[in-house]
Amino acid sequence: MNKTGKNSLHEMASNVGEDAPLFSLKVVLTGLCFALFGLIGLLLSVTVFPLFYLLPIGAQRRKRWSRAVLNKVFPAYIRFIGLCGIVKVEGMECDDLQAGGRLIVANHPSLLDVIYLMAVVKNANCLVKKSLFVNPFMAGTVRAAGYIRNDSETLLQECAASLAAGDNLIVFPEGTRTDPAKPFRFLRGAANIALEARSDVWPVTIRCQPARLMKRQPWYKMSKSTIQVSLQAHAPISVVPFLESELPRPRRSRQFTRDMEAFYAAQ
Amino acid sequence: MHSKKAIYERLVTMMEELFEVESGRVFPEALLGEDLGIDSIDAVDMAAELQKITGQKIKPAAFKDIRTVQDLVDAAYAVLGDNDVAVPG
Numbered sequence: 266m267n268k269t270g271k272n273s274l275h276e277m278a279s280n281v282g283e284d285a286p287l288f289s290l291k292v293v294l295t296g297l298c299f300a301l302f303g304l305i306g307l308l309l310s311v312t313v314f315p316l317f318y319l320l321p322i323g324a325q326r327r328k329r330w331s332r333a334v335l336n337k338v339f340p341a342y343i344r345f346i347g348l349c350g351i352v353k354v355e356g357m358e359c360d361d362l363q364a365g366g367r368l369i370v371a372n373h374p375s376l377l378d379v380i381y382l383m384a385v386v387k388n389a390n391c392l393v394k395k396s397l398f399v400n401p402f403m404a405g406t407v408r409a410a411g412y413i414r415n416d417s418e419t420l421l422q423e424c425a426a427s428l429a430a431g432d433n434l435i436v437f438p439e440g441t442r443t444d445p446a447k448p449f450r451f452l453r454g455a456a457n458i459a460l461e462a463r464s465d466v467w468p469v470t471i472r473c474q475p476a477r478l479m480k481r482q483p484w485y486k487m488s489k490s491t492i493q494v495s496l497q498a499h500a501p502i503s504v505v506p507f508l509e510s511e512l513p514r515p516r517r518s519r520q521f522t523r524d525m526e527a528f529y530a531a532q
Numbered sequence: 533m534h535s536k537k538a539i540y541e542r543l544v545t546m547m548e549e550l551f552e553v554e555s556g557r558v559f560p561e562a563l564l565g566e567d568l569g570i571d572s573i574d575a576v577d578m579a580a581e582l583q584k585i586t587g588q589k590i591k592p593a594a595f596k597d598i599r600t601v602q603d604l605v606d607a608a609y610a611v612l613g614d615n616d617v618a619v620p621g
Contacts (some may be wrong), residue, residue: 421573458574515550515577 274372274470274532278445282475282488292485299484301345302380303402305338310405317409325430328411332388335410339384354381356496362386362467365431368424370455371469372529373437375478378471381496382435388430392424401438415440420454425462427454434458436496438525442480449526456507458522463508465501466525470532472497502528539585539608543601546581550574560602568601586611 272280285291313334317327340357347353362385369389371382383389393412397403413423413434427434431443436458438451459466472495473479476490502524507517542562547553553568564570570578577596582590582604590610598604 267613453571453573513550513577516552518573519552 271472272532273444274374274472274529275445275448277363277421277472277474278443279477280475281477281482282414282466282490285487286484291487291489292349295484295487298346298349298351302342304532306343306402306406308506309334309338309377310409314405314409315414321524324411327409328390329388331394331406331409331411332383334392335383335406336387336389342380343384350401350491350521352492353379354384354494354496356498357381357385358467359496359498361498362433362469365433366464367433367467368428368455368459368462368464369433369435369467369469370438370525371471372519373442373471373477374476375442375492375494377494378437378442379435381471381494382469385496386433386435388432389435390427391403391435392420392437415454415474421457421461425464426460427517428458428464434529438522443506444480445456445476449529451522451526453518453522455525456518459504459521460507460514460518463504465504468497468525468528470529471495474487533607534612536605536609538599539612540605542585543604543608546578550577550581558601558617560600560605562601564604565597566599582608588612596613 266469314331317330320327324332343352343354343357365388367386369382369386371378379391383391390410391412393407393413395414395416397407398414412422417423423438424434436455439449440452440453440454443449455466458464465510474493475490477486477488477492478484504521507521510520512520538587544558545557547558547568548555551568551570551574553570557568562568566608579595586608590611594607598607
Protein backbone atom coordinates (compact mmCIF):
# COMPACT_ATOMS: atom_id res chain seq x y z
CA MET A 266 0.00 0.00 0.00
CA ASN A 267 1.19 3.53 -0.70
CA LYS A 268 0.26 6.70 1.12
CA THR A 269 -2.89 7.28 -0.90
CA GLY A 270 -4.16 3.95 0.33
CA LYS A 271 -3.96 2.33 -3.09
CA ASN A 272 -1.97 -0.75 -3.85
CA SER A 273 1.31 0.09 -5.54
CA LEU A 274 1.45 -0.46 -9.28
CA HIS A 275 3.55 -3.57 -8.79
CA GLU A 276 1.33 -4.99 -6.07
CA MET A 277 -1.60 -4.70 -8.45
CA ALA A 278 0.25 -6.62 -11.10
CA SER A 279 0.32 -9.72 -8.94
CA ASN A 280 -3.45 -9.83 -8.60
CA VAL A 281 -4.41 -11.81 -11.69
CA GLY A 282 -7.86 -12.89 -10.52
CA GLU A 283 -9.56 -16.05 -11.62
CA ASP A 284 -8.87 -17.59 -15.04
CA ALA A 285 -11.59 -17.70 -17.64
CA PRO A 286 -11.59 -21.23 -19.14
CA LEU A 287 -9.78 -21.37 -22.48
CA PHE A 288 -12.93 -22.43 -24.31
CA SER A 289 -15.29 -19.87 -22.94
CA LEU A 290 -17.37 -17.05 -24.34
CA LYS A 291 -14.99 -14.62 -22.65
CA VAL A 292 -11.93 -15.84 -24.53
CA VAL A 293 -13.84 -16.03 -27.81
CA LEU A 294 -15.06 -12.45 -27.36
CA THR A 295 -11.56 -11.30 -26.46
CA GLY A 296 -10.21 -12.86 -29.63
CA LEU A 297 -12.97 -11.25 -31.68
CA CYS A 298 -12.27 -7.85 -30.12
CA PHE A 299 -8.60 -8.09 -31.05
CA ALA A 300 -9.52 -9.23 -34.54
CA LEU A 301 -11.87 -6.26 -34.77
CA PHE A 302 -9.04 -3.94 -33.81
CA GLY A 303 -6.88 -5.28 -36.62
CA LEU A 304 -9.78 -4.99 -39.00
CA ILE A 305 -10.42 -1.37 -38.06
CA GLY A 306 -6.74 -0.58 -38.62
CA LEU A 307 -6.84 -2.29 -41.98
CA LEU A 308 -10.08 -0.60 -43.05
CA LEU A 309 -8.87 2.86 -42.11
CA SER A 310 -5.65 2.15 -43.98
CA VAL A 311 -7.50 1.51 -47.24
CA THR A 312 -10.22 4.16 -46.91
CA VAL A 313 -9.84 7.29 -44.79
CA PHE A 314 -6.06 7.48 -44.51
CA PRO A 315 -5.33 7.14 -48.25
CA LEU A 316 -7.90 9.88 -48.81
CA PHE A 317 -5.92 12.17 -46.51
CA TYR A 318 -2.82 11.44 -48.60
CA LEU A 319 -4.69 12.34 -51.78
CA LEU A 320 -6.10 15.62 -50.51
CA PRO A 321 -3.83 18.65 -50.92
CA ILE A 322 -3.62 19.29 -47.18
CA GLY A 323 0.08 18.82 -46.44
CA ALA A 324 1.72 16.34 -44.12
CA GLN A 325 1.05 18.24 -40.91
CA ARG A 326 -2.70 18.40 -41.41
CA ARG A 327 -2.82 14.82 -42.67
CA LYS A 328 -1.22 13.68 -39.42
CA ARG A 329 -3.56 15.79 -37.30
CA TRP A 330 -6.64 14.60 -39.13
CA SER A 331 -5.51 10.98 -38.85
CA ARG A 332 -4.96 11.42 -35.11
CA ALA A 333 -8.37 13.06 -34.80
CA VAL A 334 -9.94 10.02 -36.46
CA LEU A 335 -8.17 7.71 -34.00
CA ASN A 336 -9.20 9.96 -31.12
CA LYS A 337 -12.82 9.23 -32.12
CA VAL A 338 -12.40 5.59 -33.08
CA PHE A 339 -10.56 4.52 -29.93
CA PRO A 340 -13.22 5.70 -27.42
CA ALA A 341 -15.84 3.88 -29.49
CA TYR A 342 -13.67 0.77 -29.50
CA ILE A 343 -13.18 1.03 -25.74
CA ARG A 344 -16.95 1.33 -25.24
CA PHE A 345 -17.44 -1.71 -27.43
CA ILE A 346 -14.97 -3.91 -25.57
CA GLY A 347 -16.60 -2.63 -22.37
CA LEU A 348 -19.96 -3.91 -23.62
CA CYS A 349 -18.30 -7.24 -24.35
CA GLY A 350 -17.16 -7.35 -20.73
CA ILE A 351 -13.46 -7.37 -21.60
CA VAL A 352 -12.25 -4.05 -20.19
CA LYS A 353 -13.95 -1.20 -18.37
CA VAL A 354 -12.01 2.08 -18.40
CA GLU A 355 -12.35 4.93 -15.91
CA GLY A 356 -10.64 8.29 -15.76
CA MET A 357 -11.06 9.11 -19.42
CA GLU A 358 -11.53 12.79 -18.61
CA CYS A 359 -7.91 13.88 -18.14
CA ASP A 360 -8.34 17.56 -19.01
CA ASP A 361 -4.78 18.36 -17.96
CA LEU A 362 -3.47 16.44 -20.93
CA GLN A 363 -5.29 18.42 -23.59
CA ALA A 364 -3.20 21.59 -23.71
CA GLY A 365 -0.94 20.55 -26.57
CA GLY A 366 2.83 20.26 -26.54
CA ARG A 367 2.73 18.00 -23.51
CA LEU A 368 5.23 15.24 -22.98
CA ILE A 369 3.15 12.50 -21.39
CA VAL A 370 4.71 9.45 -19.78
CA ALA A 371 2.86 6.43 -18.45
CA ASN A 372 3.52 3.08 -16.91
CA HIS A 373 2.72 0.26 -19.29
CA PRO A 374 0.91 -2.58 -17.55
CA SER A 375 -1.14 -3.90 -20.43
CA LEU A 376 -1.40 -4.38 -24.15
CA LEU A 377 -4.10 -1.74 -24.67
CA ASP A 378 -2.54 1.17 -22.76
CA VAL A 379 -1.74 3.25 -25.79
CA ILE A 380 -5.34 2.93 -26.99
CA TYR A 381 -6.65 4.24 -23.66
CA LEU A 382 -4.27 7.19 -23.76
CA MET A 383 -4.92 8.03 -27.39
CA ALA A 384 -8.64 7.90 -26.73
CA VAL A 385 -8.13 10.57 -24.08
CA VAL A 386 -5.35 12.73 -25.48
CA LYS A 387 -6.09 14.88 -28.51
CA ASN A 388 -3.49 15.19 -31.28
CA ALA A 389 -1.42 12.47 -29.68
CA ASN A 390 1.91 11.54 -31.13
CA CYS A 391 3.69 8.45 -29.88
CA LEU A 392 6.97 6.60 -29.98
CA VAL A 393 6.36 3.36 -31.80
CA LYS A 394 8.53 0.29 -32.19
CA LYS A 395 9.69 -0.29 -35.73
CA SER A 396 7.87 -3.60 -36.18
CA LEU A 397 4.53 -1.77 -36.25
CA PHE A 398 5.65 0.16 -39.32
CA VAL A 399 5.63 -3.09 -41.27
CA ASN A 400 2.71 -4.79 -39.51
CA PRO A 401 -0.03 -5.04 -42.18
CA PHE A 402 -2.78 -4.15 -39.71
CA MET A 403 -0.99 -1.23 -38.13
CA ALA A 404 1.39 0.19 -40.74
CA GLY A 405 -1.23 2.34 -42.48
CA THR A 406 -2.28 3.86 -39.19
CA VAL A 407 1.14 4.57 -37.69
CA ARG A 408 2.35 6.08 -40.95
CA ALA A 409 -0.73 8.24 -41.55
CA ALA A 410 -0.64 9.56 -38.00
CA GLY A 411 3.07 10.25 -38.34
CA TYR A 412 4.17 8.44 -35.20
CA ILE A 413 7.88 8.47 -34.45
CA ARG A 414 9.95 5.32 -34.87
CA ASN A 415 11.81 4.55 -31.67
CA ASP A 416 14.90 3.47 -33.60
CA SER A 417 15.18 6.71 -35.52
CA GLU A 418 18.65 8.26 -35.47
CA THR A 419 17.12 11.72 -35.09
CA LEU A 420 14.70 10.57 -32.39
CA LEU A 421 15.31 13.41 -29.93
CA GLN A 422 15.06 16.11 -32.58
CA GLU A 423 11.88 14.60 -34.03
CA CYS A 424 10.30 14.43 -30.58
CA ALA A 425 11.27 18.00 -29.76
CA ALA A 426 9.90 19.18 -33.10
CA SER A 427 6.65 17.32 -32.49
CA LEU A 428 6.20 18.92 -29.07
CA ALA A 429 7.09 22.34 -30.47
CA ALA A 430 4.43 21.86 -33.15
CA GLY A 431 1.86 21.37 -30.38
CA ASP A 432 1.52 17.60 -30.45
CA ASN A 433 1.02 15.77 -27.18
CA LEU A 434 3.73 13.13 -27.17
CA ILE A 435 3.08 9.84 -25.37
CA VAL A 436 6.10 7.85 -24.20
CA PHE A 437 6.22 4.66 -22.21
CA PRO A 438 9.60 5.08 -20.52
CA GLU A 439 9.83 1.39 -19.70
CA GLY A 440 10.15 0.77 -23.44
CA THR A 441 8.00 -2.32 -23.11
CA ARG A 442 5.21 -3.55 -20.89
CA THR A 443 5.89 -3.47 -17.15
CA ASP A 444 7.58 -6.55 -15.77
CA PRO A 445 5.73 -7.11 -12.48
CA ALA A 446 8.58 -9.29 -11.24
CA LYS A 447 11.06 -6.40 -11.30
CA PRO A 448 11.15 -2.85 -9.92
CA PHE A 449 10.52 -0.03 -12.38
CA ARG A 450 13.46 0.33 -14.72
CA PHE A 451 13.03 3.12 -17.25
CA LEU A 452 14.98 3.71 -20.40
CA ARG A 453 16.39 7.21 -20.56
CA GLY A 454 14.56 8.19 -23.74
CA ALA A 455 11.79 10.07 -21.94
CA ALA A 456 14.26 12.09 -19.85
CA ASN A 457 16.40 12.84 -22.87
CA ILE A 458 13.37 14.02 -24.83
CA ALA A 459 12.39 16.29 -21.94
CA LEU A 460 15.90 17.74 -21.80
CA GLU A 461 16.11 18.19 -25.57
CA ALA A 462 12.65 19.78 -25.80
CA ARG A 463 13.03 21.64 -22.47
CA SER A 464 9.66 20.20 -21.61
CA ASP A 465 8.11 19.16 -18.31
CA VAL A 466 6.98 15.56 -17.99
CA TRP A 467 3.29 14.84 -17.35
CA PRO A 468 2.95 11.47 -15.64
CA VAL A 469 -0.10 9.28 -16.01
CA THR A 470 -0.62 6.14 -13.98
CA ILE A 471 -2.54 3.24 -15.44
CA ARG A 472 -4.01 0.61 -13.12
CA CYS A 473 -5.51 -2.66 -14.31
CA GLN A 474 -7.39 -5.07 -12.09
CA PRO A 475 -7.24 -7.99 -12.43
CA ALA A 476 -3.82 -7.90 -14.01
CA ARG A 477 -4.33 -9.30 -17.50
CA LEU A 478 -3.03 -8.62 -21.02
CA MET A 479 0.29 -8.04 -19.32
CA LYS A 480 3.83 -8.95 -20.27
CA ARG A 481 4.23 -12.69 -20.92
CA GLN A 482 0.47 -13.21 -20.64
CA PRO A 483 -1.01 -14.39 -23.92
CA TRP A 484 -4.32 -12.69 -24.81
CA TYR A 485 -6.29 -15.92 -24.35
CA LYS A 486 -5.26 -16.13 -20.68
CA MET A 487 -8.17 -13.93 -19.70
CA SER A 488 -9.78 -13.38 -16.35
CA LYS A 489 -13.36 -14.32 -15.56
CA SER A 490 -14.13 -10.80 -14.41
CA THR A 491 -13.95 -7.64 -16.52
CA ILE A 492 -10.58 -5.86 -16.32
CA GLN A 493 -11.10 -2.55 -14.49
CA VAL A 494 -8.72 0.06 -15.87
CA SER A 495 -8.25 3.50 -14.39
CA LEU A 496 -6.18 6.35 -15.76
CA GLN A 497 -4.94 9.11 -13.52
CA ALA A 498 -3.07 12.23 -14.62
CA HIS A 499 -0.65 13.76 -12.11
CA ALA A 500 1.01 17.12 -11.62
CA PRO A 501 3.96 17.57 -13.98
CA ILE A 502 7.56 16.84 -13.04
CA SER A 503 9.50 19.99 -13.83
CA VAL A 504 12.43 19.81 -16.22
CA VAL A 505 13.88 23.08 -14.93
CA PRO A 506 16.17 21.68 -12.18
CA PHE A 507 17.68 19.32 -14.73
CA LEU A 508 18.19 22.08 -17.28
CA GLU A 509 19.86 24.27 -14.69
CA SER A 510 22.05 21.48 -13.31
CA GLU A 511 25.80 21.78 -13.78
CA LEU A 512 26.16 18.06 -14.47
CA PRO A 513 26.96 16.79 -17.97
CA ARG A 514 23.86 15.85 -19.94
CA PRO A 515 24.18 12.05 -19.59
CA ARG A 516 24.14 12.42 -15.81
CA ARG A 517 21.21 14.82 -15.85
CA SER A 518 19.19 12.35 -17.91
CA ARG A 519 20.14 9.58 -15.46
CA GLN A 520 19.02 11.63 -12.47
CA PHE A 521 15.79 12.64 -14.20
CA THR A 522 15.12 9.00 -15.06
CA ARG A 523 15.72 7.91 -11.46
CA ASP A 524 13.27 10.57 -10.28
CA MET A 525 10.63 9.28 -12.67
CA GLU A 526 11.23 5.71 -11.51
CA ALA A 527 10.88 6.84 -7.90
CA PHE A 528 7.63 8.66 -8.72
CA TYR A 529 6.10 5.52 -10.21
CA ALA A 530 7.44 3.27 -7.47
CA ALA A 531 5.62 5.49 -4.93
CA GLN A 532 2.29 5.29 -6.78
CA MET B 533 52.77 10.11 -26.14
CA HIS B 534 49.65 8.05 -26.25
CA SER B 535 49.53 4.39 -25.48
CA LYS B 536 46.46 2.18 -25.45
CA LYS B 537 46.86 2.07 -21.71
CA ALA B 538 46.71 5.84 -21.41
CA ILE B 539 43.63 5.98 -23.62
CA TYR B 540 41.99 3.25 -21.58
CA GLU B 541 42.62 5.12 -18.35
CA ARG B 542 41.16 8.29 -19.77
CA LEU B 543 38.10 6.36 -20.91
CA VAL B 544 37.61 4.91 -17.43
CA THR B 545 37.65 8.41 -15.97
CA MET B 546 35.27 9.67 -18.64
CA MET B 547 32.83 6.82 -18.03
CA GLU B 548 32.66 7.70 -14.37
CA GLU B 549 32.30 11.45 -14.89
CA LEU B 550 29.86 11.26 -17.75
CA PHE B 551 27.91 8.03 -17.32
CA GLU B 552 28.13 7.22 -13.60
CA VAL B 553 29.96 3.99 -14.35
CA GLU B 554 32.14 3.20 -11.33
CA SER B 555 35.70 2.45 -12.42
CA GLY B 556 35.48 -1.01 -10.83
CA ARG B 557 32.83 -2.02 -13.36
CA VAL B 558 34.94 -1.18 -16.39
CA PHE B 559 37.05 -3.91 -17.97
CA PRO B 560 38.22 -4.27 -21.58
CA GLU B 561 35.59 -6.84 -22.59
CA ALA B 562 32.71 -5.00 -20.88
CA LEU B 563 29.81 -4.41 -23.27
CA LEU B 564 29.00 -0.71 -23.39
CA GLY B 565 25.25 -1.30 -23.58
CA GLU B 566 24.48 -4.38 -21.53
CA ASP B 567 27.23 -4.11 -18.92
CA LEU B 568 27.70 -0.37 -18.52
CA GLY B 569 24.22 0.93 -19.39
CA ILE B 570 25.38 3.30 -22.11
CA ASP B 571 22.64 3.86 -24.68
CA SER B 572 22.54 5.20 -28.21
CA ILE B 573 21.83 8.71 -26.98
CA ASP B 574 24.91 8.59 -24.74
CA ALA B 575 26.93 7.80 -27.86
CA VAL B 576 26.46 11.41 -28.96
CA ASP B 577 28.05 12.68 -25.75
CA MET B 578 30.70 9.99 -25.92
CA ALA B 579 31.65 11.08 -29.44
CA ALA B 580 31.98 14.67 -28.26
CA GLU B 581 34.19 13.56 -25.39
CA LEU B 582 36.36 11.35 -27.59
CA GLN B 583 36.75 14.29 -29.88
CA LYS B 584 38.30 16.18 -27.00
CA ILE B 585 40.69 13.30 -26.28
CA THR B 586 41.75 12.70 -29.86
CA GLY B 587 41.33 16.15 -31.33
CA GLN B 588 39.59 14.45 -34.26
CA LYS B 589 36.02 14.75 -35.40
CA ILE B 590 34.14 11.55 -34.59
CA LYS B 591 30.61 10.94 -35.76
CA PRO B 592 28.20 9.13 -33.41
CA ALA B 593 27.54 6.77 -36.33
CA ALA B 594 31.09 5.51 -35.90
CA PHE B 595 29.89 3.81 -32.72
CA LYS B 596 27.73 1.34 -34.60
CA ASP B 597 30.52 -1.27 -34.69
CA ILE B 598 31.81 -0.52 -31.21
CA ARG B 599 30.47 -2.96 -28.63
CA THR B 600 33.10 -3.18 -25.91
CA VAL B 601 35.43 -0.88 -24.03
CA GLN B 602 38.33 -2.42 -25.92
CA ASP B 603 36.67 -1.58 -29.25
CA LEU B 604 36.48 1.99 -28.06
CA VAL B 605 40.15 2.06 -27.07
CA ASP B 606 41.15 0.57 -30.42
CA ALA B 607 39.05 3.09 -32.31
CA ALA B 608 40.54 6.01 -30.43
CA TYR B 609 44.03 4.57 -30.83
CA ALA B 610 43.52 4.17 -34.57
CA VAL B 611 42.45 7.77 -34.90
CA LEU B 612 45.45 8.92 -32.90
CA GLY B 613 47.78 6.60 -34.74
CA ASP B 614 46.79 8.07 -38.08
CA ASN B 615 47.40 11.53 -36.80
CA ASP B 616 50.19 12.27 -34.43
CA VAL B 617 48.14 14.17 -31.91
CA ALA B 618 49.17 14.13 -28.31
CA VAL B 619 46.64 13.06 -25.73
CA PRO B 620 45.79 16.21 -23.88
CA GLY B 621 45.83 16.34 -20.13
